[in-house]
Amino acid sequence: MATSNPSREAILARIRDGLRTPSPPLPAQTFSGPIFDSVVNLLERFQQECKANLMECLLTADSAGSAQALAQVLQSLPEGEVFVQDDPALRRLMSASGSARQVRWSSQGGPAEKSQATVTLADALVAQTGSVFVSASCGGRGASVVAPCHIVYATAKQLVPDLVTALRNATADGRLDRNSYACVISGSSRTADIEKILVQGAHGPMRLVVIVEASV
Amino acid sequence: MSASSTRPTAAGESPSTLTPAQKFLRDAATKSADLVHREIIRKNMDSYDAAHMRGRARIKDWEAARRRCQEIKREAINHLDKYLLQFEQKVLERGGHVFWAATGDEACAYIKDLAVSRGVKTVVKSKSMVTEEMHLAPVLEEQGIRVWETDLGEFIVQLRNEAPYHIVTPAMHLNRQQIRDLFREKLGEDIADADPQKLVALARRKLREAFFAAEMGISGANFLVADSGAVAISTNEGNGRLSTSLPRIHVAVTGIEKVIPRLEDLGTLWPVLATSGTGQPITTYGTLAGGPRRLGEADGPEEFHVVLLDNGRSSLLANAEEREVLHCIRCGACLNICPVYRNIGGHTYNTTYPGPIGSVLTPHLRGREFQHLSYASSLCGACTSVCPVNINLHHHLLHNRRDFTSAGGAKSGERTQFKLWRMAMLHPRLFALGGWMMRRSLRLLYGMGLAGTALDPLRAWSRKRTPVPLPSQSFRSRWKKDLGRNSGGNE
Numbered sequence: 001m002a003t004s005n006p007s008r009e010a011i012l013a014r015i016r017d018g019l020r021t022p023s024p025p026l027p028a029q030t031f032s033g034p035i036f037d038s039v040v041n042l043l044e045r046f047q048q049e050c051k052a053n054l055m056e057c058l059l060t061a062d063s064a065g066s067a068q069a070l071a072q073v074l075q076s077l078p079e080g081e082v083f084v085q086d087d088p089a090l091r092r093l094m095s096a097s098g099s100a101r102q103v104r105w106s107s108q109g110g111p112a113e114k115s116q117a118t119v120t121l122a123d124a125l126v127a128q129t130g131s132v133f134v135s136a137s138c139g140g141r142g143a144s145v146v147a148p149c150h151i152v153y154a155t156a157k158q159l160v161p162d163l164v165t166a167l168r169n170a171t172a173d174g175r176l177d178r179n180s181y182a183c184v185i186s187g188s189s190r191t192a193d194i195e196k197i198l199v200q201g202a203h204g205p206m207r208l209v210v211i212v213e214a215s216v
Numbered sequence: 217m218s219a220s221s222t223r224p225t226a227a228g229e230s231p232s233t234l235t236p237a238q239k240f241l242r243d244a245a246t247k248s249a250d251l252v253h254r255e256i257i258r259k260n261m262d263s264y265d266a267a268h269m270r271g272r273a274r275i276k277d278w279e280a281a282r283r284r285c286q287e288i289k290r291e292a293i294n295h296l297d298k299y300l301l302q303f304e305q306k307v308l309e310r311g312g313h314v315f316w317a318a319t320g321d322e323a324c325a326y327i328k329d330l331a332v333s334r335g336v337k338t339v340v341k342s343k344s345m346v347t348e349e350m351h352l353a354p355v356l357e358e359q360g361i362r363v364w365e366t367d368l369g370e371f372i373v374q375l376r377n378e379a380p381y382h383i384v385t386p387a388m389h390l391n392r393q394q395i396r397d398l399f400r401e402k403l404g405e406d407i408a409d410a411d412p413q414k415l416v417a418l419a420r421r422k423l424r425e426a427f428f429a430a431e432m433g434i435s436g437a438n439f440l441v442a443d444s445g446a447v448a449i450s451t452n453e454g455n456g457r458l459s460t461s462l463p464r465i466h467v468a469v470t471g472i473e474k475v476i477p478r479l480e481d482l483g484t485l486w487p488v489l490a491t492s493g494t495g496q497p498i499t500t501y502g503t504l505a506g507g508p509r510r511l512g513e514a515d516g517p518e519e520f521h522v523v524l525l526d527n528g529r530s531s532l533l534a535n536a537e538e539r540e541v542l543h544c545i546r547c548g549a550c551l552n553i554c555p556v557y558r559n560i561g562g563h564t565y566n567t568t569y570p571g572p573i574g575s576v577l578t579p580h581l582r583g584r585e586f587q588h589l590s591y592a593s594s595l596c597g598a599c600t601s602v603c604p605v606n607i608n609l610h611h612h613l614l615h616n617r618r619d620f621t622s623a624g625g626a627k628s629g630e631r632t633q634f635k636l637w638r639m640a641m642l643h644p645r646l647f648a649l650g651g652w653m654m655r656r657s658l659r660l661l662y663g664m665g666l667a668g669t670a671l672d673p674l675r676a677w678s679r680k681r682t683p684v685p686l687p688s689q690s691f692r693s694r695w696k697k698d699l700g701r702n703s704g705g706n707e
Contacts, residue, residue, distance in 0.1 A: 003521075007318035011472070011526045015297045018534030023294055026287070031280035035484060052497070110461075110515030113428050129487070129498045140514025141461035145454050145501075163498075164483030171479045176444045180310065180510045180520075181461075184486070184502035189454035192494070193369040193385055194392055194412040195256075196263040202368060203420055203427075204454025204501070 039161040042127040043212070046159055049130025053187035054200060056209040057130075066153060066213045067096035073151055073209050074099045074117065083111035083147060085120040085139030093153060094119070106139040110146070117149040118142075118205075123175060123182075125154050125212070128162035131186040132210060133170070135179040144185060149207040156214050236566060237588035244560040244592075249680075253389060257558060260388050264552050267495025268602075274497055275487065285488050286606040288481045289543035292442075296533065299442040299475045300524065306445020310507030312520040320350030323523050327434070327467055328355050330521065334465060336361055336431045340423075342449065342456035343367040344436025345383055345546060346469050346525055349568040349581075352434070364426040366455035368419055375402045381562035383569065384493050384548035389561060423455070433459035433517070435505075437470035438489065438545065440522075444479045446506040447522060450489060450499040460505050466517040468505065472524050473533075473542040479504075485545065492547035492604040528581040538580070538612050543605040544573050550599035550609055556592050565589065572599035576612045579620075587625055590616035651690050659686055 039045045043059075050057035058073075060066040070093055074082065082099075084090050086107040094103060104112060111118055120143045124133040132152050134144050144150050160166045163184070170176055189204030200206050234242065247253060272278050292299050304314045317323035331339065339361055341347065353363045365374040369386035373379065375398055380386030387395070396410035399418055407414045435456055439448040447468040449456045460466045476485065482502065490496040509516030533539055551557045551571030562570040567578045567586065575589035590613050593599075599609040620626070626634075640647040654673075661672060668679035677684065691699075 003313045003315050005314075005316050007322060007526070008316040011316050011318060011524075011530060012297050012300075014526070014530035015300075015472075015533060018530055019294065019296065021534070021536040023290065023536055023539050026290065029279075029283055031277060031283060033277055033280065035275065035277050035281045035284060036487070037276045049497075053500075106514040113424070131498065131502075136510070136513045136516065141457070141509075141516045143514065145457040145461060162483065163486065164480050167480040167483050171443065176446055176479065176504065176506055178510075180505070180507040180513060180516055182446075182504040182506075183457065184498070185500065186498045186502075187500045189452070190500060191368045191416060191453045193367070193372070193387055194390075194395055194415060196260050196385075197392075197412045199413050199416040201420065202416055202453035202455070203366070203423065203458055 036128060036162060039127045042159040042161060043156055045127040046125055046130055046212070049127070049186075050210065051130075053130045053208075054190075055130060055187050056207065058209065058211045060211060060213045063093065063096065063213065066211050067093050067098075069211050070094075070119070070151065070153070071097040071099060073149070074101060077116045077149055080114060080116035081112060083115045083118040083139070083143060085118075085143060087121055090119060090121065090153060106143060110140050110142040113146070115147040117151055118144065118147045119151045119153065120144060122152050122154045122158060122210075124166050124169065125159045125210070126161075126163055126166045126184065127159050129184075129186050131163070131166075131184045132208070133166050133184050134182065135170075135175055136181040137179055141181050144183060145189070145204040148201065148205055149209065150185075150205040152208070152210045154210060154212055156212055236585050239566060240564060240588055240592070243564040243566070247561045247564050248559045253561060254559070256389060256391050257561065260385070261552055261558055264495065268491065268549070268552070269495075271491035271495035271497065275491065281484060281488050282604055282606050284484050285545070285604055286543065288476055288485060289545070289605050290540070292476050293473060293533070293539060293542050295477075296472065296475065299477055300440075300472060302442040303440050303445055303475055306442075307507065307520070307522055310445060310510075310520075312445075312507045312522060314522045314524065317523055317525045317527070320525065320527050323350050323469065323525050323527075324352050324355040326523060327352060327469070327521075328359060330465070330467065331356060331361055331432055332359055334431065334519075336465070338426060338430040339363045339432045339434055340366050340426050340430040340455075340459045340463065341370075342433070342435045342451060342459040343370050343386070344434065344469055345380075345568055346436055346471055347434065348380060349527065350469075350525065352469070364423065364430070366423050366426070366453075366459060367451070368416065368453060368455075371419055371423065372398065375399075379563065379568075381570075382548060382551060383546055383571075389563070427455075427458045427462050430459075430463045432465040432467060433461075433463040434467045434469060435460055437468050437474050437522075439482065439485065440470065440475040441479050441482070441504070442475055442477050444504070444506060446479070446504040448482060448486075449503040449505065450486065450501070451503070452494075452496075452500040454501055457501050457503055460503065461516060464517055465519045465521070466505065466508075467521045467523060469523045470525065472526055472529050473544075488604045489545050489547050492545075492549040492602070532577075532580045535580075538576075538615055540605075540607050541573075541576055541580070541612060543607055544577075545605060546573075547604055549602040549604060553598045553602050555594060555596065555598070560592075565592070572609045572613070573607075576609055576616065579616055584620070584623075584625060587616065587620045590614075590620060648690065648692060651692075655686055655690070662686065 086105040120139040191202040372387040392410040667683040
């Protein structure tokens with residue numbers, strides 16, 4: 001049903017009227033160099049930024065190593081269900097990890113409130129900021145925020161140098177047209193609202209673990 | 217426990233016979249003499265200053281970053297109709313709704329009607345200054361809807377029935393002991409050692425129940441991305457993500473000026489906003505919400521509404537000289553550096569937007585009654601020096617003063633004083649005579665111990681401070697005898 005919008009035309013008319021007088025020109029200034037440092041070694045930079053963001057970055061050589069890393073992370077968590085994005089790669093990984101935990105797959109709906117961890121893929125990894133780019137296709141919206149631990153399985157090939165590139169790619173490949181949601185995640189949930197003291201695990205995950213596999 | 221948010225805000229102050237200007241002066245005097253408040257703010261601001269400078273150092277060319285952000289916002293504001301329509305088109309294509317509200321009341325009515333018609337009983341809100349501006353929570357609560365502020369700072373001030381103290385850190389004015397006491401009283405649990413970790417865990421536990429119970433999530437927006445039709449929300453806590461993921465309805469409420477042209481613009485705006493807001497390289501969650509849950513997605517809201525609020529912004533847009541005030545990205549950097557804000561605190565302004573940006577903006581949004589805020593500045597320019605989108609804040613304060621006095625806003629006494637001042641400046645002998653008389657009379661007055669009394673023309677300063685030492689001779693005579701010669705100048 002179309003939204004009734006009695007003020008829409010009046011607001012647009014006021015905007016157009018107001019813009020008839022042009023803004024004063026900007027003072028001339030030229031900046032020739034880049035705004036941000038260029039990223040040379042993507043993986044190295046990503047690892048550094050993960051550390052600064054209080055994320056855990058686990059490098060693995062192959063899928064067997066990734067399964068082992070996943071198994072170790074899952075073993076370190078309290079007992080309980082895990083939520084996993086329903087993707088063939090993650091079904092294989094979960095199976096190879098040998099985990100006996102109860103699994104709720106994203107094809108069954110969003111994660112339960114009591115999930116101990118969520119396991120998802122990522123659309124991209126951003127070296128400049130140590131970020132994980134996820135969209136709704138990575139297990140849905142709650143997959144990266146509901147549980148106390150979020151585990152991301154990615155490959156080194158998914159690394160992009162900076163945010164601008166990640167966002168430009170998302171526009172170019174129509175990712176936001178295909179998904180209702182996306183998020184650039186740069187660490188665990190946190191707050192400094194009490195005396196500016198950093199506390200992890202405000203509302204979302206206390207741990208963000210990224211398993212980066214070198215070769216796929 | 218109570219989550220009532222019928223808290224006073226700028227427009228919702230308890231009835232008072234004082235004008236906003238009188239109240240401002242009274243509260244400023246009280247707050248600047250409150251040593252506990254001063255110590256809390258000093259500690260918080262020191263921490264912010266250090267993080268902010270570290271953050272700026274991480275960006276290779278900070279001035280180029282500011283300029284880029286300025287250019288992005290300028291392009292958006294100077295083509296506001298075009299980008300808003302592009303944004304709207306994208307949202308509609310994805311099955312979302314866009315409502316254009318001329319006033320805060322119109323926006324509140326739309327959200328209230330939506331909530332009532334969908335049988336909403338519980339709302340979770342992530343931080344949004346625009347919803348503070350339009351006083352949304354009390355409107356929903358009048359319908360029996362429980363409204364939970366989910367940002368920790370907002371949750372704390374909601375429990376205290378207070379307005380946010382700061383646009384980024386709403387509970388900056390409280391220490392951990394005060395928060396411990398508040399939680400004991402309102403949540404019924406005692407964290408004896410007031411450990412921030414435990415206090416946060418308690419709030420997490422309580423708010424989690426609300427996140428999973430709520431039928432409607434209300435968020436603000438840091439940016440509206442025109443080419444993607446996405447609402448960009450920056451949060452560190454993840455409350456913005458939960459509010460927009462779990463409830464079956466998501467309503468994003470924001471001002472029309474928040475639109476930006478392209479998704480990739482966030483590649484500069486996000487790091488600059490985070491650096492200016494908290495000193496972080498980037499905020500933990502940069503969320504992009506672009507519509508209701510799509511077929512095949514595991515979760516997400518069934519309905520997505522964007523409320524675009526004008527509420528005086530289009531009038532400010534028509535003022536080409538001050539149009540750039542609409543570039544503001546609400547980082548709070550100008551509040552943090554402002555010597556006035558640091559001394560009088562956020563609540564003294566009695567406005568939704570405090571500090572220098574609030575002092576510039578509020579008279580435009582709320583009218584002449586708030587013109588006194590144009591004078592809540594020493595015009596030192598610190599605010600302008602840190603603004604990440606290069607808004608010339610202290611000049612706009614001067615513009616507002618000029619417009620106010622030109623429109624006959626100055627008191628007759630003030631006008632007379634300036635007439636006398638002008639006359640003296642145009643007649644050097646008269647100026648010298650005036651100076652001589654002032655020195656003599658003040659010396660006599662202070663000699664009689666009457667400094668700071670009603671007879672003292674410098675009472676505003678000296679009633680609470682040591683009187684200014686009186687010079688033995690005028691600047692003019694010192695210049696003639698000594699200063700002028702030493703500096704190689706002549707009179």
